[in-house]
Amino acid sequence: MDFTAIWLTLKLASATTLILALIGLPLAYWLAMSSWRGKFLVESVVALPLVLPPTVLGFYVLMATGPNSAFGSLYERVTGSLLPFSFPGILLGSILYNLPFAVRPFMAAFAGMNRRLIEASWCLGESRWRTFWRVTMPLCWPGVLTGLVLTFAHTVGEFGVVLMVGGNIPGVTRTISISIYDDVQALNYASAGQTALGLVIFSLVVLCLAHVLGRRRLPL
Amino acid sequence: MRTGVSALLLLQMVAIYGCGRSTSPAQSTAPTVSKVSVAAAADLKYALDELIVEFEKSHPNVEVEPTYGSSGNFFAQLSKKAPFDIFFSADIDFPRKLIAQGHAAQETEFMYAVGQIVVWVRNESPLDVASKGAQALVEPGVRKIAIANPKHAPYGRAAEAALTHLGVYEQVQDRLVLGENIAQTAQFVESGAADIGVIALSLAMAPALKEKGRYWIVPLDAYPRLEQGGAILNWATDREATDSLRKYVIGDEGREVFRRYGFLLPGD
16 A cells, blocks of 8 residues: 555645635635625636546646746746646645535535524624624534535545646655556556555545534534 | 338348448448557557558548557556457557457567657757757756656656666656656656656657657667567457558558657567
8 A cells, every 4th residue: 555645645635625725715605695796707617627627627737837837937936846746736736626626515505594693693793703603604514514525535536637737756746546546557456456445445434424523513 | 010010120120230230241232331449559649640541541441449548558458358459559568468368369469669768858948958868867957857657658667767777867766757658748848847858759750749849869778678569359349450450550551650750660
């Protein structure tokens, strides 16, 4: 079993989930609450990775982050390194790829709650910030948790984007799905089978945990 | 009356079915087109595409459907009876293994070309590969070097062996990025994401890359000979058509195209 790849995959999945919680929660809250007419455009862009094949997304990321692109050369000037074939590169790819898996469940949860409860909290003198944490989040927790778990699980199983921009460097961009693919290609079926079985068990445990936790209330 | 109609329908169906399946031209009025599906190594992409066009011109009743990918991947699929008729591998070992497994007959094994590798850079690159050769790989400006995955791609194994033989492997090891097959490796360098790469000469000479970069041919003694071979699978649907494709590829026409794309030939 390729433990370096497992560790890297967990790191990638955790980082993606954390960043998408930071970006996705405000974005989803705005999308759910806003009455702006052009909202459908943002919603469509967010949903785009659901439709696009991961290889297409990976190809775009590779093209957009290469040293010949505007974004790529800016990144190079600021950080002194290149995005493709690096951990930040596959992280960027997986954030884009997982955007709908985080934002859509968050949005559904926010849109489904009773807004009067928020207004009541405001009338009782609670700040918007405290209202969000004390009223909105506890009520929307199952939906938010679903989004987080989906993002995490989806990143663990991600293949196409990483294949396109990763370059298969051990410990940097060789994730678990790439490692399994490599083993199969190199005819190491036993090793591929072991890693794959480990992945199945792990995913099942995570999903069970999420279902159990989703039934409980937010521990706040 | 009803039985009469159904009997007629049945007859018609049999007739249509018979026509479609017929292999002897005497029974059918129009010549039937038989399909040959090909599993081919990624380095053959342009050379084989050109060969197939020529082949179909001289064999109007055969339609060839090529699929390009990594030889190791095809091997894994073919050993589980993937529905391909003929396999053009980048490494003769894979067809030999299929023969050993009983999926292809010994007498269908063939060698069609010998691959060469080159060190390739884009035209815009400041690296002077033509005069520096392998030393261009260790220039300070080089951050990422693309090679195919040595774990399963024959061209990756050749690249790794050549880097070791030329005494630069230790220095470049940390800068290697691995393409899934040789075509993706070429794409990594062509897109500018990697600064330099070791790719197949056949791809460097292909129309899509020819005008875009410069290369240095790695001496043949720096890596084990890339013997490319293939075999016809036991479950080939039309053995006659498949064998005519095989003969065409290893015949004069095939040899001419392979030579033009920078391959050496088995006799060379």
